[in-house]
Amino acid sequence: GIQVEQSPPDxxxxxxxxxxxxxxxxxxxxxxxxxxxxxxxxxxxxxxxxSGTKQNGRLSATTVATERYSLxxxxxxxxxxxxxxxxxxxxxxxxxxxxxxxxxxxxKP
Amino acid sequence: NAGVTQxxxxxxxxxxxxxxxxxAQDMNHNYMYxxxxxxxxxxxxxxxxxxxxxxxKGEVPNGYNVSRSTTEDFPLRLELAAPSxxxxxxxASSSETSSYEQYFGPGTxxxxx
Numbered sequence: 001g002i003q004v005e006q007s008p009p010d011x012x013x014x015x016x017x018x019x020x021x022x023x024x025x026x027x028x029x030x031x032x033x034x035x036x037x038x039x040x041x042x043x044x045x046x047x048x049x050x051s052g053t054k055q056n057g058r059l060s061a062t063t064v065a066t067e068r069y070s071l072x073x074x075x076x077x078x079x080x081x082x083x084x085x086x087x088x089x090x091x092x093x094x095x096x097x098x099x100x101x102x103x104x105x106x107x108k109p
Numbered sequence: 110n111a112g113v114t115q116x117x118x119x120x121x122x123x124x125x126x127x128x129x130x131x132x133a134q135d136m137n138h139n140y141m142y143x144x145x146x147x148x149x150x151x152x153x154x155x156x157x158x159x160x161x162x163x164x165x166k167g168e169v170p171n172g173y174n175v176s177r178s179t180t181e182d183f184p185l186r187l188e189l190a191a192p193s194x195x196x197x198x199x200x201a202s203s204s205e206t207s208s209y210e211q212y213f214g215p216g217t218x219x220x221x222x
Contacts, residue, residue, distance in 0.1 A: 043213035086151055095140055099151035
């Protein structure tokens with residue numbers, strides 16, 4: 001399988017600050033997604049981004065497939081951004097996903 | 110649209126008991142997945158399905174079985190429950206028409222004692 005590593009493991013921000021979360025993967029991928037798990041456990045898909053850049057409001061993501069990493073940018077963070085951010089990737093078999101261990105974000109008011 | 114639904118929300122099993130976790134989606138997605146999440150960890154894929162009648166193993170399939178007789182339903186069967194199966198179980202679905210983005214159910218918290 002693919003090794004997926006996320007950094008940093010923990011992040012504390014003051015409301016309004018910006019942050020960058022990183023996801024490294026051990027091999028070329030054909031599917032990469034970012035997810036947010038809120039403090040109540042619900043998982044929400046943020047981006048499907050095997051390559052290139054996408055933006056959705058205050059969030060954006062960039063995947064550089066040739067260098068085997070993806071970045072998630074959070075601008076003007078809000079307390080509702082708190083939770084755990086996961087990236088997941090697959091290669092070959094498009095549906096066989098491997099998750100990283102996540103970045104736990106705490107945004108303080 | 111209810112999205113992805115899972116039942117039950119919570120369950121306590123005794124060692125050796127069996128149970129079925131239910132998952133259903135009403136988005137006509139062809140791909141469905143079962144994951145488990147242990148405390149403080151990422152998700153691990155148990156089984157997945159690319160359509161009715163077609164299933165395949167994920168990263169951690171031992172101790173579980175699945176079936177997919179319809180597009181909507183993807184139940185997960187635990188036989189002879191063990192304490193190592195204590196976890197939160199998530200079902201998800203996706204399709205090409207939704208840009209392969211996975212939609213998750215609310216999860217089932219299972220404790221085996």
